[in-house]
Amino acid sequence: MAESSQTGSHSLATGAGEPLVVCEGVVKVFGKLRVLDGLNLTIGTGETFGLVGPNGSGKTTLMRMLAGLVRPTAGGVRVLGRCLPDPAVAASIGYMTQLSALYLDLTARENLRFFCSIYGLRGQERERRINEILERVELSANADRVVATFSGGMRQRLSLACALVHRPRLALLDEPTVGVDPELRRAFWDYFAQLNGEGTTIVVSTHHLDEAARCSRLGLLRFGKLLACGTPQELLAGAGTSDMETAFLYYAARGRQEEVTA
Amino acid sequence: MSGTRILALTTRIMRQIVRDRRTLALVFLVPLLVMSVLYVVLTGSSGAVPRLALVRPTGTGSEALNLLIDRLLPPASRLKTMTIAADEVESVLNKGEADAALIFPTDLAAQLAHGEHPRLQLVLEGSDPTVAAAMRESVTALVRQLDVALVQAQSQRGQGQQGPVPAVNVPATSVLTLATPRYLHGGPDYTFNDALAPVFIGVFSFFFVFLLTSVAFLRERSQGTIERVLASPLRRGELVMGYVCGFTLFALVQAVVVLLFVIFVLRVHYQGNLGLVFLVAILLTVSGVNLGIFLSTFAQNEFQIIQFIPLVFGLQVLLSGIFWPVAQLPAWLQPVSYLLPLTYANEALRDVMLKGSDFAQIAPQLAALLVFMLLMIGLSAVTVRRQVA
Numbered sequence: 001m002a003e004s005s006q007t008g009s010h011s012l013a014t015g016a017g018e019p020l021v022v023c024e025g026v027v028k029v030f031g032k033l034r035v036l037d038g039l040n041l042t043i044g045t046g047e048t049f050g051l052v053g054p055n056g057s058g059k060t061t062l063m064r065m066l067a068g069l070v071r072p073t074a075g076g077v078r079v080l081g082r083c084l085p086d087p088a089v090a091a092s093i094g095y096m097t098q099l100s101a102l103y104l105d106l107t108a109r110e111n112l113r114f115f116c117s118i119y120g121l122r123g124q125e126r127e128r129r130i131n132e133i134l135e136r137v138e139l140s141a142n143a144d145r146v147v148a149t150f151s152g153g154m155r156q157r158l159s160l161a162c163a164l165v166h167r168p169r170l171a172l173l174d175e176p177t178v179g180v181d182p183e184l185r186r187a188f189w190d191y192f193a194q195l196n197g198e199g200t201t202i203v204v205s206t207h208h209l210d211e212a213a214r215c216s217r218l219g220l221l222r223f224g225k226l227l228a229c230g231t232p233q234e235l236l237a238g239a240g241t242s243d244m245e246t247a248f249l250y251y252a253a254r255g256r257q258e259e260v261t262a
Numbered sequence: 263m264s265g266t267r268i269l270a271l272t273t274r275i276m277r278q279i280v281r282d283r284r285t286l287a288l289v290f291l292v293p294l295l296v297m298s299v300l301y302v303v304l305t306g307s308s309g310a311v312p313r314l315a316l317v318r319p320t321g322t323g324s325e326a327l328n329l330l331i332d333r334l335l336p337p338a339s340r341l342k343t344m345t346i347a348a349d350e351v352e353s354v355l356n357k358g359e360a361d362a363a364l365i366f367p368t369d370l371a372a373q374l375a376h377g378e379h380p381r382l383q384l385v386l387e388g389s390d391p392t393v394a395a396a397m398r399e400s401v402t403a404l405v406r407q408l409d410v411a412l413v414q415a416q417s418q419r420g421q422g423q424q425g426p427v428p429a430v431n432v433p434a435t436s437v438l439t440l441a442t443p444r445y446l447h448g449g450p451d452y453t454f455n456d457a458l459a460p461v462f463i464g465v466f467s468f469f470f471v472f473l474l475t476s477v478a479f480l481r482e483r484s485q486g487t488i489e490r491v492l493a494s495p496l497r498r499g500e501l502v503m504g505y506v507c508g509f510t511l512f513a514l515v516q517a518v519v520v521l522l523f524v525i526f527v528l529r530v531h532y533q534g535n536l537g538l539v540f541l542v543a544i545l546l547t548v549s550g551v552n553l554g555i556f557l558s559t560f561a562q563n564e565f566q567i568i569q570f571i572p573l574v575f576g577l578q579v580l581l582s583g584i585f586w587p588v589a590q591l592p593a594w595l596q597p598v599s600y601l602l603p604l605t606y607a608n609e610a611l612r613d614v615m616l617k618g619s620d621f622a623q624i625a626p627q628l629a630a631l632l633v634f635m636l637l638m639i640g641l642s643a644v645t646v647r648r649q650v651a
């Protein structure tokens with residue numbers, strides 16, 4: 001236990017050739033609602049995988065499942081080659097919730113310090129990481145202000161920082177750019193690309209189609225399944241269009257038809 | 263369990279408490295205010311029927327005396343009496359079977375016959391000053407009536423009539439003396455607050471910790487940070503431990519403040535081992551933290567937490583023997599009292615602070631508190647686990 005807290009991000013080896021995330025026939029039922037219905041998905045190391053889909057299609061549910069917070073009703077979920085929930089895997093995951101989940105009565109730095117510490121970082125290393133990430137999300141000047149006094153966008157930035165501060169191998173980011181200004185949004189996506197380069201895998205949900213275009217692969221979640229999955233170019237080509245919005249409408253219509261005939 | 267992660271959580275909780283200045287001030291000042299007001303307001307009048315144990319005269323010629331005593335005793339609705347042997351006095355009082363004992367000399371009849379002035383001794387249990395004061399009053403009245411009756415009997419005998427009472431040879435206005443009452447615990451200068459003060463340490467550590475924990479945990483859920491915490495390698499046990507450490511430390515500081523106030527400002531009498539007082543406070547606090555975590559999952563907002571207060575707190579204040587001894591509650595309510603942790607805490611705190619009881623003497627109460635604490639930890643562990651759907 002004490003050991004797993006030390007390992008941080010790089011001790012768990014992915015099984016020989018196994019992708020970082022594997023979902024096989026995942027079903028999740030809340031009461032009578034089948035939110036996920038036989039979903040299959042694999043995500044490889046160093047990707048930015050984009051999840052798109054209408055409100056209530058299950059993006060957050062899928063993310064929470066990958067974070068070990070929701071158990072699938074049926075089917076298997078493996079992350080880093082292990083079945084969830086698994087504390088050893090948890091240390092390698094960073095989760096940014098859809099609504100910024102922060103301690104409003106603490107300062108930005110104290111929030112980061114707390115999340116660092118529960119991921120096992122301490123001392124000099126911790127402070128260095130905190131300063132680095134604060135710089136990254138442009139909060140250095142406000143680091144010692146209480147979060148309750150932050151604007152919505154600032155909270156969103158801090159929330160992202162809290163998810164990435166311990167250098168996770170898999171970052172689950174649920175709509176990270178909501179309320180973030182266009183300039184900083186671009187900076188975020190540049191940062192994601194840089195993280196990919198360092199071997200970090202990112203799963204990101206979004207409603208912005210320009211952001212979708214920057215993902216290495218995209219999945220369109222609807223009716224509990226991935227109606228389409230591939231690189232942005234593949235999806236555009238498959239729909240015979242050059243416009244992301246038209247492509248999504250095409251796949252959604254096709255999915256609805258299948259749903260009816262099934 | 264990882265110490266680092268628990269420490270991280272403990273530090274965070276302490277920091278949050280310290281940052282909330284207003285709550286902090288309230289939590290530390292309210293107990294002092296309440297105690298001060300009670301100190302002024304309470305003129306102890308407990309509605310309980312006091313219980314008097316009698317060590318009766320047994321020597322030759324005592325039958326008539328005992329009949330006279332029985333005739334003079336107030337009705338059982340005002341004073342309950344029992345008869346015990348001379349060597350049972352301390353144990354009967356310590357077990358709480360009686361509030362006081364009145365000891366007649368064994369050879370009362372003979373002493374009267376020889377014209378001596380027999381000395382009666384009153385022994386008071388003393389840890390409840392109200393009861394002790396009431397007892398002194400009614401026993402003094404009883405002895406006075408007995409005295410009058412004996413003097414009367416003497417003068418009747420002097421007129422040649424045979425009274426029901428053995429002869430008294432001395433013409434006097436008073437034949438009996440009541441020695442200065444002896445106190446097993448406390449003393450005549452004990453006030454109601456001496457008995458109340460120990461209890462406050464328990465009440466306040468339980469109440470505020472319960473309230474603060476349930477609100478803190480509720481916030482953790484409503485602002486979504488619990489999701490982040492549960493997604494981290496922090497184990498559920500560590501989460502509970504972190505909360506327990508943070509709030510227990512805080513409650514101990516509060517207990518120290520209450521204790522200092524009680525001893526140095528209210529100048530309440532106390533004796534006994536402070537270590538035991540803190541042990542009781544810790545057991546109660548840990549129960550309070552876990553009860554707070556458990557109940558917070560049934561609340562959607564802070565207002566709903568407030569609705570738990572009458573249940574968790576009101577009931578315990580009424581039934582745990584703070585103002586009325588548990589033994590004087592209706593019989594069907596007494597079992598309820600013994601399901602409440604404060605009942606045991608109150609008994610233990612009073613025993614330690616007023617009677618100077620040691621660890622062995624309050625072991626049963628400590629055991630009960632421990633059982634309750636483990637039960638609460640179990641409940642909160644289950645509810646924390648349930649956070650994952």
Ligand SMILES: Nc1ncnc2c1ncn2[C@@H]1O[C@H](COP(=O)(O)OP(=O)(O)OP(=O)(O)O)[C@@H](O)[C@H]1O
Pocket residue numbers: 030031033035053054055056057058059060061062098651
């Ligand atoms: N704990 C829960 N209990 C019951 N129903 C739930 C629960 N969590 C999610 N749901 C339901 O599951 C469905 C999917 O919710 P989810 O939050 O995953 O959607 P989403 O794709 O993230 O939507 P959005 O784009 O609005 O964020 C919704 O209908 C929601 O009401």
Ligand SMILES: [Mg+2]
Pocket residue numbers: 059060061098174
């Ligand atoms: Mg969502």
